[in-house]
Amino acid sequence: MFSIAGRIINNNGTTTITMRLIPRLLSLHRHSWNSVSGGYKTLDHRAPKFCCVRHKSEGGGGGGGGRRWWSGNDDRYDHIRTEANCPRCSKPITVVFSNRPLSISAHAAPPGLYQALNLCPSCRTAFYFRPVKLSPLHGEFFEIGRVNAPLRPPVHDHDCNHHRALAASSSHDSAKKKSDLPTPKQIFEALNRYVVGQEKAKKVLSVAVYNHYSRIHLASLNQSEDGDDVVEPEKSNVMLIGPTGSGKTLLAKTLARAVNVPFAIADATTLTQAGYVGEDVESILYRLLEEADFDVELAQRGIVYVDEVDKITKKVVSVPDKGASKHHAGDNILIDTKNILFICGGAFVNLEKTISERQQNSSIGFGAPVCANMRTSGFTDALVTSSLLEKVESGDLIAYGLIPEFVGRFPILSGLSALNEEQLFQVLVEPKNALVKQYRKMFEMNNVNLHFTDTALRLIAKKAMAKNTGARGLRALLENILTEAMFEIPNKVDVDNVKAVLVDEEAVGSLDGPGCGAKILYSVDDGALEDQTSAYVCT
Numbered sequence: 001m002f003s004i005a006g007r008i009i010n011n012n013g014t015t016t017i018t019m020r021l022i023p024r025l026l027s028l029h030r031h032s033w034n035s036v037s038g039g040y041k042t043l044d045h046r047a048p049k050f051c052c053v054r055h056k057s058e059g060g061g062g063g064g065g066g067r068r069w070w071s072g073n074d075d076r077y078d079h080i081r082t083e084a085n086c087p088r089c090s091k092p093i094t095v096v097f098s099n100r101p102l103s104i105s106a107h108a109a110p111p112g113l114y115q116a117l118n119l120c121p122s123c124r125t126a127f128y129f130r131p132v133k134l135s136p137l138h139g140e141f142f143e144i145g146r147v148n149a150p151l152r153p154p155v156h157d158h159d160c161n162h163h164r165a166l167a168a169s170s171s172h173d174s175a176k177k178k179s180d181l182p183t184p185k186q187i188f189e190a191l192n193r194y195v196v197g198q199e200k201a202k203k204v205l206s207v208a209v210y211n212h213y214s215r216i217h218l219a220s221l222n223q224s225e226d227g228d229d230v231v232e233p234e235k236s237n238v239m240l241i242g243p244t245g246s247g248k249t250l251l252a253k254t255l256a257r258a259v260n261v262p263f264a265i266a267d268a269t270t271l272t273q274a275g276y277v278g279e280d281v282e283s284i285l286y287r288l289l290e291e292a293d294f295d296v297e298l299a300q301r302g303i304v305y306v307d308e309v310d311k312i313t314k315k316v317v318s319v320p321d322k323g324a325s326k327h328h329a330g331d332n333i334l335i336d337t338k339n340i341l342f343i344c345g346g347a348f349v350n351l352e353k354t355i356s357e358r359q360q361n362s363s364i365g366f367g368a369p370v371c372a373n374m375r376t377s378g379f380t381d382a383l384v385t386s387s388l389l390e391k392v393e394s395g396d397l398i399a400y401g402l403i404p405e406f407v408g409r410f411p412i413l414s415g416l417s418a419l420n421e422e423q424l425f426q427v428l429v430e431p432k433n434a435l436v437k438q439y440r441k442m443f444e445m446n447n448v449n450l451h452f453t454d455t456a457l458r459l460i461a462k463k464a465m466a467k468n469t470g471a472r473g474l475r476a477l478l479e480n481i482l483t484e485a486m487f488e489i490p491n492k493v494d495v496d497n498v499k500a501v502l503v504d505e506e507a508v509g510s511l512d513g514p515g516c517g518a519k520i521l522y523s524v525d526d527g528a529l530e531d532q533t534s535a536y537v538c539t
């Protein structure tokens with residue numbers, strides 16, 4: 001019936017096909033646009049990459065028993081429902097989307113707005129429709145993926161072991177759910193198991209996340225209360241400011257794990273405004289939905305981490321705004337972002353200078369000497385930087401180049417410091433899934449013991465420090481040291497009687513040069529690793 005032109009984008013391992021419908025589909029929908037005044041408009045056939053569809057809006061404020069037709073000249077934001085053919089299987093489907101521009105978080109947004117992912121009931125392909133022009137309606141379908149799991153629309157009383165308590169929004173079981181919510185201290189302890197240092201950020205985040213889910217709990221209680229006394233705390237999104245490899249993403253991910261909600265990561269630099277190529281908000285929400293096993297209720301209480309927001313200075317990032325509708329219409333998946341917690345992160349290189357200048361201008365003692373010191377020494381050491389970042393204010397981010405509307409949606413700002421050498425050493429060995437533990441596990445699969453000497457680990461930390469990429473550099477260093485051994489070991493087991501792999505100083509090398517790589521040790525005596533030279537033959 002029609003052809004599809006596709007382009008494949010890789011999104012964190014997911015394949016996204018950008019679909020374009022060619023004009024033959026358009027001819028199936030010759031009369032496509034319905035206006036307030038009644039009548040249909042003829043499609044614009046000059047824009048072959050867009051599909052034109054009949055549409056009408058729904059939602060409050062209009063006539064027609066709660067439904068209203070959308071007027072092409074009206075700039076109100078609205079839910080728009082359209083009839084179309086599935087770009088994949090060409091069966092009829094109903095598409096729902098919003099005509100509003102996208103902005104971050106739920107704070108201060110007009111009510112009644114939402115994003116919609118759409119699902120073809122026939123071939124179960126999920127996609128979203130991106131409107132480019134509303135009158136006549138032009139837009140593009142973006143395929144996100146096939147849905148295998150059955151869709152679970154928002155329900156108020158479900159029992160899900162995987163993502164449990166925090167999904168609750170009904171008032172009748174809210175008391176129980178509240179007791180399931182970990183306290184800030186418990187969240188802090190959970191973060192401690194995975195994240196080295198960053199004590200202040202951990203505390204700020206523990207409180208923020210606890211308050212966020214308490215707010216949801218309170219809102220569910222308020223639903224059953226009438227009157228002017230109802231207090232509704234507003235959502236507080238969080239901004240993490242810290243150098244690369246300091247643990248911003250790790251903190252956000254671990255938080256989601258601590259409170260047991262679905263989690264998705266997005267990169268601000270690939271988020272687009274409508275009409276540009278890149279990753280779109282809907283695909284992030286779709287990822288959240290996937291994480292929630294297609295349980296819409298759970299997805300609506302997840303955490304989204306948006307990385308690299310410092311790279312979008314003077315641009316408007318497109319991340320979803322408030323979605324008030326809890327409506328589940330056929331196979332359109334409507335994601336209400338009202339309760340999704342957005343955590344944004346960025347390195348904000350040299351932001352400390354902006355903070356220092358602000359402090360200097362306002363003559364608060366600390367600023368002037370710090371600034372002077374920075375000017376004379378020509379660099380800022382990590383300690384000075386982190387103490388300055390601790391004092392970050394919204395105004396500093398605006399001075400840095402972020403737009404005020406964006407910054408205004410992040411009442412919670414938290415600075416992270418660059419990890420020092422000792423902390424990098426700890427990252428290697430201490431967290432629950434520390435890198436050394438991970439590699440040990442991999443070698444164990446071949447019944448081989450991976451052994452690191454203390455001096456080797458400290459040298460690795462020193463080398464990572466010199467690279468200036470924080471803990472991010474550690475994995476690359478380990479990978480280089482262990483690649484050869486990981487290549488050889490699976491072939492040698494049971495053949496050459498390999499018993500251990502040793503990473504010592506020589507294997508790591510010097511501060512500015514590589515070493516010989518991990519040494520494969522051939523055992524002549526079980527348990528003889530302590531006496532490496534006599535009991536083991538090194539390759």
Ligand SMILES: Nc1ncnc2c1ncn2[C@@H]1O[C@H](COP(=O)(O)OP(=O)(O)OP(=O)(O)O)[C@@H](O)[C@H]1O
Pocket residue numbers: 194195196197198242243244245246247248249250251307345346347419427431470471472475
């Ligand atoms: N404080 C930390 N404790 C334990 N591991 C850490 C810490 N910081 C970073 N890591 C590890 O380093 C790697 C990179 O960390 P992460 O992605 O959280 O950094 P980031 O601050 O988000 O960096 P970027 O700004 O480049 O995105 C991950 O493997 C993470 O586990």
